[in-house]
Amino acid sequence: MKNNITGEIKKVKGDLAAEIDKRLADKIIEKTNADLLKKLIEQAETINEAIMIAELGTTYKRTGFHFDKRLEKMTDTIKYFKKNEKLSFVQDKNALTHKLITGDNYDALLNLLIQYRGRVDVIYIDPPYGKDNMGEFAKTNYENAITRDNLLSMLYPRLVLARQLLSDNGVIFCSIDDKNQAYVKGLFDEVFEESNFVGTLIHQRAKGGGQAKHIVKGHDYIHTFAKNISNMDLSRQKIIQGKTVEINGEQFIRNDDIVRKVFGKYDGNEDRRCFYEQLLEYKGEDKKKEIDEKLKTGELVLEKNKDGFSVIVKYERVDDAKSKVYSIIKILSEIGKNDLEAIGLTNFDYPKPVELVSTLIGFAAEKDAIILDFFAGSGTTGQAVLELNNQDGGKRQFILATANEITDTTPNGIVNDVTSKRLKRVMTGECYDGTKDFKWNEENKPLGDNLDVYDIATVAPYSDEPFTQIDETLYGKEKLGVKEKIQWVCENFESTTKTLEDK
Numbered sequence: 001m002k003n004n005i006t007g008e009i010k011k012v013k014g015d016l017a018a019e020i021d022k023r024l025a026d027k028i029i030e031k032t033n034a035d036l037l038k039k040l041i042e043q044a045e046t047i048n049e050a051i052m053i054a055e056l057g058t059t060y061k062r063t064g065f066h067f068d069k070r071l072e073k074m075t076d077t078i079k080y081f082k083k084n085e086k087l088s089f090v091q092d093k094n095a096l097t098h099k100l101i102t103g104d105n106y107d108a109l110l111n112l113l114i115q116y117r118g119r120v121d122v123i124y125i126d127p128p129y130g131k132d133n134m135g136e137f138a139k140t141n142y143e144n145a146i147t148r149d150n151l152l153s154m155l156y157p158r159l160v161l162a163r164q165l166l167s168d169n170g171v172i173f174c175s176i177d178d179k180n181q182a183y184v185k186g187l188f189d190e191v192f193e194e195s196n197f198v199g200t201l202i203h204q205r206a207k208g209g210g211q212a213k214h215i216v217k218g219h220d221y222i223h224t225f226a227k228n229i230s231n232m233d234l235s236r237q238k239i240i241q242g243k244t245v246e247i248n249g250e251q252f253i254r255n256d257d258i259v260r261k262v263f264g265k266y267d268g269n270e271d272r273r274c275f276y277e278q279l280l281e282y283k284g285e286d287k288k289k290e291i292d293e294k295l296k297t298g299e300l301v302l303e304k305n306k307d308g309f310s311v312i313v314k315y316e317r318v319d320d321a322k323s324k325v326y327s328i329i330k331i332l333s334e335i336g337k338n339d340l341e342a343i344g345l346t347n348f349d350y351p352k353p354v355e356l357v358s359t360l361i362g363f364a365a366e367k368d369a370i371i372l373d374f375f376a377g378s379g380t381t382g383q384a385v386l387e388l389n390n391q392d393g394g395k396r397q398f399i400l401a402t403a404n405e406i407t408d409t410t411p412n413g414i415v416n417d418v419t420s421k422r423l424k425r426v427m428t429g430e431c432y433d434g435t436k437d438f439k440w441n442e443e444n445k446p447l448g449d450n451l452d453v454y455d456i457a458t459v460a461p462y463s464d465e466p467f468t469q470i471d472e473t474l475y476g477k478e479k480l481g482v483k484e485k486i487q488w489v490c491e492n493f494e495s496t497t498k499t500l501e502d503k
């Protein structure tokens with residue numbers, strides 16, 4: 001009997017030490033602390049004591065950056081993907097199938113790790129910034145958390161999981177506002193390490209002075225981190241800013257900002273074009289001559305606009321376009337609103353412009369990349385991936401996860417009332433009810449491909465149910481035999497029983 005107990009303590013200590021090693025590999029704790037904890041576990045007199053010591057190593061602040069962290073705990077339920085047959089659709093069995101996951105992204109990320117650990121090339125996230133204070137955010141996430149702790153506590157464990165999903169040359173972009181950007185940068189430094197900081201892009205989203213008392217804040221930030229900066233090369237991709245056009249089978253970028261860009265502002269108003277007819281008056285003899293030369297060589301082209309003015313335009317081959325990444329991206333927020341309105345949806349505030357996300361993906365990802373957005377909201381990232389694929393024949397796959405948050409304008413939840421509808425409409429050219437009367441359809445062809453929508457379901461681990469209810473084919477597996485299935489579930493789903501304190 002005594003031998004049995006000693007054997008059991010030894011086994012538990014071994015398991016706990018292995019768990020500490022895993023946390024070390026996942027960068028949740030530091031090496032010096034891991035070593036000390038393992039030593040203390042070894043010296044523990046009872047199983048309980050060993051477990052309590054191991055719990056001390058649940059989280060550890062590495063940069064001295066203080067906030068109220070949520071701890072991971074084990075619960076009694078396994079979380080798994082369950083296909084939502086009503087919202088999923090197949091148009092072409094040979095085409096790509098993208099994914100939309102409904103629910104808390106913490107559970108979604110744990111489940112995604114089963115199939116996609118180290119395989120995701122680009123992550124774009126746009127977490128909720130909150131309004132006047134981050135307490136606003138508490139309503140959808142942690143009931144009792146307050147202020148900025150809330151955002152950081154929520155993001156921290158999710159970033160740890162996101163990092164594990166990224167491939168060795170992967171990149172993560174995070175949109176964030178002026179108020180929170182410094183704190184969120186600190187959090188990213190902690191999880192991704194400062195040496196993997198690529199830079200912070202500035203997204204200019206508004207023009208004009210607005211009602212600002214002091215500084216006009218017409219921009220957000222996009223923190224950019226690599227999984228491993230020595231493996232990452234953003235400039236390997238061509239930037240495709242703006243829509244491309246096909247001429248004789250080749251892709252060109254059409255740029256009608258050319259006079260302003262090359263010769264400076266027109267009359268102090270940034271957004272007005274300089275038309276050819278007004279060139280002499282505003283730019284003088286020399287500039288007109290220079291433009292005329294370029295028009296002769298074909299470097300520039302004149303095109304009539306709807307008012308009859310000649311617009312000076314430049315077409316640049318996509319393959320020749322500069323592959324530098326500039327730190328300021330100017331795409332106004334209202335474009336995001338218009339993108340969604342064109343699809344017949346007006347019930348989601350502040351969607352990001354499709355072009356913003358496609359620009360980021362355009363320079364960060366290969367054409368067959370896997371792209372993840374786990375604060376997907378209205379599904380902008382999905383549309384951006386589909387548009388890029390349609391422009392350059394790419395086979396990028398998107399995975400979106402977002403909470404089915406109920407708001408005043410989305411009584412059935414965001415996923416039902418916005419995200420799935422948006423994707424269905426742009427992918428098939430039809431609403432779920434078969435109607436086609438939205439503006440986007442008049443100017444665009446359906447973007448194609450198939451969509452799998454998954455809900456997050458729960459099941460108790462101490463029964464046969466996990467083996468019958470979990471569908472391995474939703475995790476990229478062929479159907480498994482009974483024995484293999486049991487082994488596969490046991491090996492992979494324990495991590496999904498993790499949950500966060502205070503939920």
Ligand SMILES: C[S@@+](CC[C@H](N)C(=O)[O-])C[C@H]1O[C@@H](n2cnc3c(N)ncnc32)[C@H](O)[C@@H]1O
Pocket residue numbers: 103104105106126127128129140141350351352353374375376377378379380381401402403404405414
């Ligand atoms: C700022 S919005 C993202 C908007 C998105 N970029 C777009 O263009 O539509 C953040 C979204 O994340 C969702 N969200 C917040 N907390 C979440 C969580 N823990 N898990 C999943 N989604 C969450 C919110 O419901 C909201 O729709």
